[in-house]
Amino acid sequence: MSDVALPALHDLLATARVVALPLVTRFRGIDVREALVFEGPEGWTEFAPFAEYDDIEAATWLAAAIDFGWRTPPSARRDVIPVNATVPAVDADAVPAVLERFPGCRTAKVKVAASDQTLEQDVARVRAVRAAMGPEGRIRVDANGGWNLDQAEHAIHALAPFDLEYVEQPCPDVAELAEIRTRTKYMGIPIAADESVRRADDPLAVAAAGAADLLVVKAAPLGGIRRALDIAERAGLPFVVSSALDTSVGLAMGAHLAAAAPELDFDCGLGTASLLAADVTRDPLLPRDGAIDVRRIDPDPALLDRSRADEDRTAWWLARLERCHAILAEGPGAPSGDAGLADRTG
Ligand SMILES: O=C(O)CCC(=O)C1=CC=C[C@@H](O)[C@@H]1C(=O)O
Ligand SMILES: [Mg+2]
Known part of the structure; x- marks a missing residue:
């Protein structure tokens, strides 16, 4: 994590919602996009590494999500x-x-x-x-x-x-x-x-x-x-x-x-x-x-409900969030990810 203290896991879990959004066209081998959204002091943010990515790689996506939820973005040069x-x-x-x-x-x-x-x-x-x-x-x-x-x-x-x-x-x-x-x-x-x-x-x-x-x-x-x-x-x-x-x-x-x-x-x-x-x-x-x-998005509670992922997938995402949070908590000494291109879906 850079420049912002890692929020406690319970702060992430407090607002975390897992959604499963159908695609209009199959893309990179999936028909449904799953994502976990949660709210920080700066606004709503998203943690959605693709399902096949390992925890080390996914932890970098969590660092990004926390950065966007907890820090004001750099000044905009265009809107x-x-x-x-x-x-x-x-x-x-x-x-x-x-x-x-x-x-x-x-x-x-x-x-x-x-x-x-x-x-x-x-x-x-x-x-x-x-x-x-x-x-x-x-x-x-x-x-x-x-x-x-x-x-x-x-x-x-x-x-x-x-x-x-x-x-x-x-x-x-x-x-x-x-x-x-x-x-x-x-x-x-x-x-x-x-x-x-x-x-x-x-x-x-x-x-x-x-x-x-x-x-x-x-x-x-x-x-x-x-x-x-x-x-x-x-x-x-x-x-x-x-x-x-x-x-x-x-x-x-x-x-x-x-x-x-x-x-x-x-x-x-x-x-x-x-x-x-x-x-x-x-x-x-x-x-x-x-x-x-260029604007932040507040999810609509009714739409979060309508697209709610099922219990198993929600539990999977929350467990992944917890593991990635633990990796970030280990600090910069934690191993960095290099998943190569093994899965070929980018
Ligand atoms: O760049 C775009 O037009 C949209 C994003 C996009 O193409 C991708 C998003 C997510 C995963 C990837 O398979 C793919 C890409 O490789 O750029
Ligand atoms: Mg590409």
Whole structure:
């Protein structure tokens, strides 16, 4: 934890609520997003590491949640944040319906390299996105480390005609990112690192290795807004702010990170409330005119009740919260997480 004393566990548990929110479209292998929200002196905050992440990695997400609930965010330089549409690995004919959920967005991030899909399906999806967005639209793709070097080279070549803004995490490792960056340089498509930042022992290693042109920076997995800004600054690379399929409470943390960033060169991956079929507020952080507001979210008690997770899942999340709190209580000497990319879902 940085700069704020760790609150007692009972202070977190006092307001903790676990929700299970259905998605409109399957995304990273899940149909329901679970999250634990709780209230600090600064407002509501969210703890929602993906279920398969271990406690060491999840503890960093808890540090971020506490930071957002217990500390005033750094000063905002803007009050609306341009966001991208996020297109899951859907069939090409489903693309228009997905994009309709992101009104006004001039940028789309398209998932590719899903383990149950082919490159032909990726190409068809990206082609459909280009057709829907027109030549002015910006398209980035995210492989979540799903390609090996040769697959990545082949796929980037196949996708290049659709005019890509960048390719996010084409391969799992830093060394592979460096190599694919060299191999595809002639195509002029930047390489972005996501998992190699947010799931790495050393989030600066990818920049030090010259393995990426830009970084994807997310508040929750990086331990909070200030830590994410610090990593971005020390990396010295351009960066794009994104999120983790959060409820609107968690998206507010990402919006405050984007608001505090010195430069915002890229549309942010903060429009994902549009992928949720339910949220915890009646005024969610949905994209309007291609942007979301910078504001904190107070959940609606009736919506928290309506989306309440069942008893087993609630008990699981509360136990996880307790274990992660214990890890943070051990202090900075506690081991840092490096989950690698073993689960391949990013
Ligand atoms: O960046 C976006 O458009 C939205 C966020 C997003 O794509 C992700 C959120 C959570 C987990 C990841 O699989 C995924 C990503 O890899 O960037
Ligand atoms: Mg990514």
